[in-house]
Amino acid sequence: MNTAIAFILIFGALVFFHELGHLYFAKRAGILCREFAIGFGPKLFSFTKNETVYTIRLLPLGGYVRMAGEDPETIELKPGSKAALLLDEGGKVTKIILDNRDKYPQARVVEVEHADLEHALTIKAYEEYEDEAQIFRVSEKAQFVSGGEETQIAPYNRQFGSKTLGQRALAIFAGPAMNFVLAFLLFVIIGLVQGIPVNKPIIGELVAGSAGAKAGLQHGDVIQSINGTPTETWTDITTLIRKNPGQEITMELQRNGKSMSLQVTPAAEKEGKETVGRLGVYGPVEKSLLGSVQSGAEQTYKWTKLVFVSLIQLVTGQFSIDALSGPVGIYNLTGKVAESGSINLLGLTAALSINLGLFNLLPFPALDGGRLLFFAIEALRGKPIDRHKEGLVHFIGFALLMLLMLVVTWNDIKKFFL
Template structure:
């Protein structure tokens, strides 16, 4: 598989599931989600559905869901501004035309006296040559029209900050949580494709030209004994083989209800400082949905524990920052793994998904964990922290993360030339 295609698929899956968690629970809470983006920078592709613009952007450095109220609204109607109003059959404003009003000849133009598009949802002003103040009701899903773009207004009840602490926390936590869900699903798929190892003394697949194949072993052979010692598990088989590198052994088998005796000699291979025996045979596997679900849970737990320990070691300085990989390192690794097969690529994607989920839960400003930390402080003190102060902390955290990204990327580039 082409490295670029493999990387795009892996990166896209990680970011899509992460942001999908944010989007789903934000929409469930009634928050207006303006954009669902994969990548940063200039748009490559976009379409609009159910109030949200879905975009793919140029730089594969993450993604985001832009929720109303998280950033200050970019459009503000001030007294004296002239605005064109398009009304529906109920005399509600459905579009507020801020410029190029000549393209909307049916719009009623007013000079704004006051506007409340968050709470009261009204706009008042004077039409040309009229002295009476006119007040119009604004539809809760009305749009601004500016620069050829239509931007939906965000009443306060559709903004992130209007929701309960629990709803906001869930919308943020759901992103990392979906990365664990993705990892679990991928491990389940791997189990369904490859089967689940079972501890039975039965020959599974054989490596071509291996010692086992040359000795005459067949897939499905049931091993009864080795050198006269009875075996009843695959663990017994591998233990005996590993202890006999280069030693001829007598293996008693059952094949098609017949007893067969073969002479096998494990090859001697180095494993660390010791020499172990290898036959080039795999143990048996069984394919089942229940077994695959169990495998998915076990592998997700195993990798979560492994990544968590690694993050703790990084924070405590037990290993160097040079061990981290950024986009360049992941791109290179993805290419190598993709060459070894689709199943291995699924395994890498699952492992990276857990990495992304845990990393985002770190209590670091600008990460999801940092935002959850602010929610915890809000719960303890009974009121939210000043938005400007919180925004400054997140900005500093984001700048430090970008600096870390530059350092890691530089290390990745240097490794390519070593």
Template sequence: MNTAIAFILIFGALVFFHELGHLYFAKRAGILCREFAIGFGPKLYSFEKNETVYTIRLLPLGGYVRMAGEDPETVELKPGTKVGLVLNEKEEVTKIVLDNREKYPNVRVIEVDQADLEHKLIISGYEEYEEELQTFRVHEKAHCVSAGEETQIAPFNRQFGSKTLGQRALAIFAGPAMNFVLAFVIFIVIGLIQGIPVDKSMIGKVMPNSVAEKAGLHEGDKITSINQQPTNSWKDITNIVRENPGKEITIDITRDSKKMAIQVTPAAEKEGDVTVGKLGVQEPVEKSVLGSIKLGFDETCRWTKLIFVSLIQLVTGHFSINDLSGPVGIYNLTDQVVEYGPIRVLSLAAVLSINLGLFNLLPVPALDGGRLFFFLIEALRGKPIDRQKEGMVHFIGFALLMLLMLVVTWNDIRKFFL
């Protein structure tokens, strides 16, 4: 149960903050965002707020923000179509009822002559038994009603394509960027909780049943020398201890202003083909806000470099598709990490967030990086690529990504049962 909860929280957080980046900057640019979804497939839960429907869907394969103008708009009022109009006190159309008009009292039925729901925001037509053409102004937030479903119209100035190249690029880039921000914040929280490692000549946490605990070493002991060799840093301590596996050493310490010497025999442990000494103590840590911020920045940069190199190696063939993991693999990894406590779970979430951010920045169709690549082409040529052609490229890319996801998930399942 703990694994399932941790997996849901990690997956939900990663997708939520990624899509939140898209949503925030899209709305800031004035784009109508129809849906904010976590997951794909059948809808499990939804609610509407500020023009946007927020949904949780069944398949944990990602999420999306559906922006007006990105998908083909379904509302098309052809001449001769009979529709019902619901007007407000200003005689503006607030609802365009395409069927089941009897459910709306005081609806005015017209036969459409022409309609422009993107630019002029008008509907012209003839009411029954009337020969005079009437023109109605449509409210910019009017809804079209069909089969009981209401869809808000999207004037051109509320559509994704109406915005500047910079606004569009920022709305797309903000998703992956939020994953890096999330990882940065998580690493800061980890630093605030467990402290930041410091290179001092002293004992950090002493592990239970370790040789250090049995010898009487305590957390906070300041080490002045080992075997009469002066120690000024944690690195000095580890170097001397590693060089003496299974050999008794004398550690001179200061504890509560008292000096004492403690004899201890480092445990001999294998590291590859080399045997090294281990005391069973951790590096000393200090807690500070500034130090935690620095840790967050350093760890985010370190993991970004590591994951970026791994992605390059995947592209160049150093890794195979069998080395990739999907939701099932991440669930299994979460199961292993949960046993080590919440700090390890937070670390996993941070690393996965960076992974998601970098992966989405790859210049692959259907990913955010693919969208940004098309924006780059638009900037270079001075005009956008034909929308139908670009849409076809992204559709093919999405289909290939779904195929890749199926293959990766199948590999994860096979590994699970091996």
């Protein structure tokens, strides 16, 4: 598989599932989600559905869900400004046209005295040639029209800050949580396709040209004993083979219901400071939905524990920052793994998804974990931290993350060319 295609698919899956978690629970809470973006920078592709603009952007550095109320609104209706109001049959404002008003001849041109588009949803304004101001009721889904683009207004009850602490926390936590869900699903798929290792004394696949293949072992052979020691599990077999590097051993086995004996000499291979025996054979596997689900859960837990320990070591200085990989490093790794097959590519995607989920849960500003930390402080204080102060902290955190990304990317580039 082409490296670029594989990288795009992996990156897209990781970001899509992460942001989908944010989007789903934000929408369930009634929050207006203005944009669902994969990537940053210039827009490559977009379409609008159910109030949300879905975009793919140029730079593969992450993604975001832009929720109403998290950032200052880009369009305001200020006193003294002129606008054209398009009304529905019930007399409610459905469009607030700020420029190119001549394109809407049926709209009513007004000069705004006061507008409340968050709570009362009203516009107090003077129509042309009228001395008395009128109050226009505004639809919850009214659109600003400016520069040829439409932007939906955000009443307070549709803003992120209007929701309960639990709803806000769930909308943020759901992003990293979906990365663990993705990893679990991928491990389940791997189990269904590849099979789940079982601890039975049966020969599975053999490596061509290996000691086991040369000695005449075959797939499906049931090993009953090695050098007279009974073998009841695959663990028994591997333990005895490891203890006899370069030494001939006698295997009693059953093949197609017939008993037979084979003389086998395990190859001697270095494993750290130790020399162990290897036959070049794999254990048996079984394919089942229940087994795959159980294996998926076990693999997800195992990788989560491994990544968590690595993050702790990074924070405590036991793990060098030079060992971290950014987009360039992941791109190179993707190319190597793609050459070994689609199953290994699925495994890499699952591992990266867990990495992304755990990294985002770190209590660092600008990350999901940093936002959850502010929610925890809010719960203890009984009131939220000032939005401007929190925003400043997240801005500094984002700048530091970008700096880290530059350092990691530079290290990746040096590794690539050295």
